[in-house]
Amino acid sequence: xSSQSIIEWGTLSTQAQADAxxxxxxxxxxxxxxxxxxxxxxxxxxxxxxxxxxxxxxDGAELSSLRLDPDLIENAESxxxxxxxxxxxxxxxxxxxxxxxxxxxxxxxxxxxxxxxEQKHAALEKVGLYIPGGSAPLPSTVLMLGVSAQVAGxxxxxxCTPPSPQGVIAAEIRYAAKKCGIQHIYLxxxxxxxxxMAFGTETIPKVDKIFGPGNxxxxxxxxxxxxxxxxxxxxMPAGPSEVLVIADANANAAYVAADLLSQAEHGADSQAVLVxxxxxxxxxxxxxxxLQLAQLSRRDIxxxxxxxxxxxxxxxxxxSVEVSNAYAPEHLIVQTDNARELLAPLKHAGSIFVGAYSxxxxxxxxxGTNHVLPTYGYARNYSSLGLLDFMRRYTxxxxxxxxxxxxxxAIMDLADAEGLDAHRNAVKVRLSNINEQSRSGENP
Amino acid sequence: xSSQSIIEWGTLSTQAQADAxxxxxxxxxxxxxxxxxxxxxxxxxxxxxxxxxxxxxxDGAELSSLRLDPDLIENAESxxxxxxxxxxxxxxxxxxxxxxxxxxxxxxxxxxxxxxxEQKHAALEKVGLYIPGGSAPLPSTVLMLGVSAQVAGxxxxxxCTPPSPQGVIAAEIRYAAKKCGIQHIYLxxxxxxxxxMAFGTETIPKVDKIFGPGNxxxxxxxxxxxxxxxxxxxxMPAGPSEVLVIADANANAAYVAADLLSQAEHGADSQAVLVxxxxxxxxxxxxxxxLQLAQLSRRDIxxxxxxxxxxxxxxxxxxSVEVSNAYAPEHLIVQTDNARELLAPLKHAGSIFVGAYSxxxxxxxxxGTNHVLPTYGYARNYSSLGLLDFMRRYTxxxxxxxxxxxxxxAIMDLADAEGLDAHRNAVKVRLSNINEQSRSGENP
Numbered sequence: 083x084s085s086q087s088i089i090e091w092g093t094l095s096t097q098a099q100a101d102a103x104x105x106x107x108x109x110x111x112x113x114x115x116x117x118x119x120x121x122x123x124x125x126x127x128x129x130x131x132x133x134x135x136x137x138x139x140x141d142g143a144e145l146s147s148l149r150l151d152p153d154l155i156e157n158a159e160s161x162x163x164x165x166x167x168x169x170x171x172x173x174x175x176x177x178x179x180x181x182x183x184x185x186x187x188x189x190x191x192x193x194x195x196x197x198x199x200e201q202k203h204a205a206l207e208k209v210g211l212y213i214p215g216g217s218a219p220l221p222s223t224v225l226m227l228g229v230s231a232q233v234a235g236x237x238x239x240x241x242c243t244p245p246s247p248q249g250v251i252a253a254e255i256r257y258a259a260k261k262c263g264i265q266h267i268y269l270x271x272x273x274x275x276x277x278x279m280a281f282g283t284e285t286i287p288k289v290d291k292i293f294g295p296g297n298x299x300x301x302x303x304x305x306x307x308x309x310x311x312x313x314x315x316x317x318m319p320a321g322p323s324e325v326l327v328i329a330d331a332n333a334n335a336a337y338v339a340a341d342l343l344s345q346a347e348h349g350a351d352s353q354a355v356l357v358x359x360x361x362x363x364x365x366x367x368x369x370x371x372x373l374q375l376a377q378l379s380r381r382d383i384x385x386x387x388x389x390x391x392x393x394x395x396x397x398x399x400x401x402s403v404e405v406s407n408a409y410a411p412e413h414l415i416v417q418t419d420n421a422r423e424l425l426a427p428l429k430h431a432g433s434i435f436v437g438a439y440s441x442x443x444x445x446x447x448x449x450g451t452n453h454v455l456p457t458y459g460y461a462r463n464y465s466s467l468g469l470l471d472f473m474r475r476y477t478x479x480x481x482x483x484x485x486x487x488x489x490x491x492a493i494m495d496l497a498d499a500e501g502l503d504a505h506r507n508a509v510k511v512r513l514s515n516i517n518e519q520s521r522s523g524e525n526p
Numbered sequence: 527x528s529s530q531s532i533i534e535w536g537t538l539s540t541q542a543q544a545d546a547x548x549x550x551x552x553x554x555x556x557x558x559x560x561x562x563x564x565x566x567x568x569x570x571x572x573x574x575x576x577x578x579x580x581x582x583x584x585d586g587a588e589l590s591s592l593r594l595d596p597d598l599i600e601n602a603e604s605x606x607x608x609x610x611x612x613x614x615x616x617x618x619x620x621x622x623x624x625x626x627x628x629x630x631x632x633x634x635x636x637x638x639x640x641x642x643x644e645q646k647h648a649a650l651e652k653v654g655l656y657i658p659g660g661s662a663p664l665p666s667t668v669l670m671l672g673v674s675a676q677v678a679g680x681x682x683x684x685x686c687t688p689p690s691p692q693g694v695i696a697a698e699i700r701y702a703a704k705k706c707g708i709q710h711i712y713l714x715x716x717x718x719x720x721x722x723m724a725f726g727t728e729t730i731p732k733v734d735k736i737f738g739p740g741n742x743x744x745x746x747x748x749x750x751x752x753x754x755x756x757x758x759x760x761x762m763p764a765g766p767s768e769v770l771v772i773a774d775a776n777a778n779a780a781y782v783a784a785d786l787l788s789q790a791e792h793g794a795d796s797q798a799v800l801v802x803x804x805x806x807x808x809x810x811x812x813x814x815x816x817l818q819l820a821q822l823s824r825r826d827i828x829x830x831x832x833x834x835x836x837x838x839x840x841x842x843x844x845x846s847v848e849v850s851n852a853y854a855p856e857h858l859i860v861q862t863d864n865a866r867e868l869l870a871p872l873k874h875a876g877s878i879f880v881g882a883y884s885x886x887x888x889x890x891x892x893x894g895t896n897h898v899l900p901t902y903g904y905a906r907n908y909s910s911l912g913l914l915d916f917m918r919r920y921t922x923x924x925x926x927x928x929x930x931x932x933x934x935x936a937i938m939d940l941a942d943a944e945g946l947d948a949h950r951n952a953v954k955v956r957l958s959n960i961n962e963q964s965r966s967g968e969n970p
Contacts, residue, residue: 110755165939166939166943168935168936168939169938169940170940172936175638176637176933180635180637180643183633189627189628191623191624191894193620193624193893194620194894197620197893199620199624201624201910204873206907218943218944218946219944220944221940221944290906290907305753315904315907315908336955337952337955337956340951340956343951344946344949347946374951374955377947377951378947379947380945380946380948384948421924431920432920433920433921433923434920434921434922434923435924436923437924438956440923440924441930441953441956443937443952444925444930444933445921445923447937447940447941448933448940449643449923449925450637450638450923451643451923452921461918461920462650462651462734463734463735463758463759464759464918465918465920466645466920466921468919468921470919474873474905474907474908474909475909475910475912475914476873476875476876476910477912478869479880479888479889479893479894480865480880480881480884481881481884482883483883485883486883489620491609492616492617493887493890493892495609495610495612496614496665497887497891498610499613499662499698500663500664500665500666501661501824502788502791502792502824502887503821503822503824504787504788504790504791504818504822504824504828505887507784507787507818507822508788508886508887509887509888511780511781511784511818512882512885
């Protein structure tokens with residue numbers, strides 16, 4: 083494997099700059115869409131029996147019941163090592179601490195005399211957490227979604243994850259779920275799990291919103307159920323994971339390389355971008371990437387991602403910031419002397435890691451921030467996952483007679499301007515009621 | 527027109543209860559979808575020329591430029607009456623007051639010694655506000671969207687609204703836009719306006735998120751661009767407007783009727799539902815509805831909506847609350863003796879109007895709350911529009927050497943459990959650096 087070429091930002095045309103920051107095209111396959119449409123419609127129609135059939139077909143597990151025996155959640159810790167238990171406990175505590183700090187305040191304000199306006203918050207009642215299967219269990223994602231639901235106070239958090247052919251799921255998943263107070267785990271994955279949660283089956287409760295990552299079937303199913311009447315809301319659009327590192331001459335090349343590789347090992351379509359104003363450092367990082375890559379167990383996957391990683395040489399730090407803002411990365415790591423000072427202009431990112439000792443893996447696992455983040459450029463228009471995504475905001479208003487009297491003319495004149503008589507009349511009928519006994523006494 | 531029959535809730539089967547609260551089916555027309563797909567694709571390809579062509583075709587306006595002369599915004603107030611100007615000023619002040627109160631606090635917390643996690647907020651840079659055309663101008667919607675964007679601090683709020691055949695738009699719209707600091711108004715509507723804002727044209731800037739109501743073409747176009755790669759986020763799913771009124775024996779029948787009719791005059795597909803534990807009051811309201819309806823200029827439209835309004839008789843207030851929560855109305859009006867006490871169990875609603883002097887039209891226009899609300903049952907899983915919808919949340923983390931040392935083992939053990947070597951290595955390479963000079967000195 084050869085080193086990648088270095089892209090000199092200042093020499094590029096506007097179009098070439100856009101190309102240098104382009105992301106891999108996501109497949110919009112008609113076959114994928116049609117397959118998912120069929121699965122969703124089967125699950126809506128045949129419910130449990132459809133989910134069970136797909137679980138047999140795709141996961142090779144023949145189940146008698148979709149729901150995991152709650153005792154297997156309750157007793158999960160006996161099956162895991164002390165080290166993993168302690169790691170999950172530490173991560174849980176930090177994630178809980180940060181998400182509890184996000185608890186919103188209700189608002190109550192008198193906008194005009196006698197006109198009280200309030201903004202209140204309520205937890206979503208039923209939420210569905212999706213945890214992908216695959217080669218290794220993902221207890222960290224259980225924590226990211228489960229702690230948020232627990233802190234928000236969601237009444238019924240349920241979790242779907244595909245079982246092994248033996249019909250089991252990893253003890254790490256079950257222990258993390260127990261920490262988050264999750265008692266409902268359903269043994270299913272893919273589009274059938276998403277459809278089951280969005281529309282409900284005899285066994286799986288219908289949820290209000292679905293969270294979590296997944297493969298292309300899961301992603302497509304989430305899109306479809308979020309568009310369907312009577313379906314469910316979803317957390318955010320999905321895309322391949324990505325990191326952009328801003329480094330300067332004093333950055334540690336081994337640290338930078340390790341961060342680029344952390345991203346690369348997620349998948350062959352992962353994006354790793356280094357933006358640096360020092361050519362020597364870029365070259366050192368490239369050497370380190372090759373050295374460290376050779377040691378990784380997932381070097382085949384990471385190697386493919388490394389092949390299309392980007393090394394961008396800028397004129398100075400200001401230009402590095404400009405490149406990062408244009409890319410809007412999911413993860414942004416800043417390893418420069420003045421890392422904190424760069425925060426003000428760096429706004430387009432899902433999560434920002436400041437300084438030499440803040441690797442992406444800290445946020446992926448245990449610092450307390452959520453690792454569910456907008457990727458694929460969505461950091462420009464979507465938020466990082468947080469407590470508020472598990473809650474709803476709604477408003478309340480209460481006007482006294484005097485309050486309505488104060489703003490009644492404005493309401494009536496605007497109703498006139500918009501040609502809405504009945505809107506006007508709803509004020510007029512109240513203000514012209516001369517039999518009114520206690521005009522403002524009954525309102526607080 | 528005859529009075530509607532009264533539905534006695536307690537006598538209904540579960541299925542009949544669901545039917546009693548069913549909403550009108552929204553058309554999922556292939557023709558509509560294909561038409562919009564074509565418009566979006568034309569606008570992406572031919573940009574201004576496509577938007578201009580559709581504006582000629584659908585709005586009958588032959589424009590030389592899509593952008594409204596900014597002088598027509600600046601000088602709009604000379605064209606409107608003092609009454610309307612004053613009404614817009616009052617509404618603007620109250621909406622601004624309530625939305626300023628929603629300004630979020632950044633969060634900074636040390637989750638473990640040396641591990642700083644932050645949640646920050648940034649305004650979306652570019653937002654597109656859509657204001658429908660039709661028989662009357664909607665300055666109130668300009669205020670609801672424009673004030674939010676202004677208070678959030680969005681750099682570039684733009685507004686699209688269809689022009690008259692003469693190529694003009696109402697002075698009320700322009701004056702409301704001026705109040706909100708909007709200098710960019712584009713004379714286009716429908717799917718072509720949504721596509722123009724989502725992807726940008728030579729004249730219309732590409733925006734990060736699109737807000738606002740519209741007809742079925744606008745709604746479909748918003749869905750399509752929110753799904754398209756490189757498109758734009760949208761505010762929330764759309765549906766016909768609706769109100770549910772909870773009343774008791776002491777409610778004023780004329781007030782209740784006026785509120786039901788306020789909803790009914792929005793459109794033939796509007797839903798108006800009265801839930802009441804007193805049959806005599808329901809009958810009085812029905813009489814009042816017929817009386818007041820006859821006086822309305824939009825009585826044809828309102829009459830169609832009244833035809834499918836629902837009157838539900840419950841056993842008691844508790845059952846009324848239960849019905850309302852099952853329906854999850856966009857607007858919920860509570861006209862009972864103990865209205866405020868009912869707030870605790872009443873959570874599924876977009877906006878709640880408390881007591882006899884809080885008509886829906888107060889919130890539609892001037893109390894300060896936002897009138898863009900989740901409808902069609904979405905009040906179960908989506909928030910009412912507010913300041914936060916014009917902002918993004920993102921996280922920041924900064925670990926000192928000691929901080930990373932504190933949680934490093936947990937990160938490495940979780941990385942092991944998930945089979946991600948490089949994630950582990952990003953910690954190990956930092957903690958094993960024995961040449962480290964000033965371990966925690968460089969981090970705050």
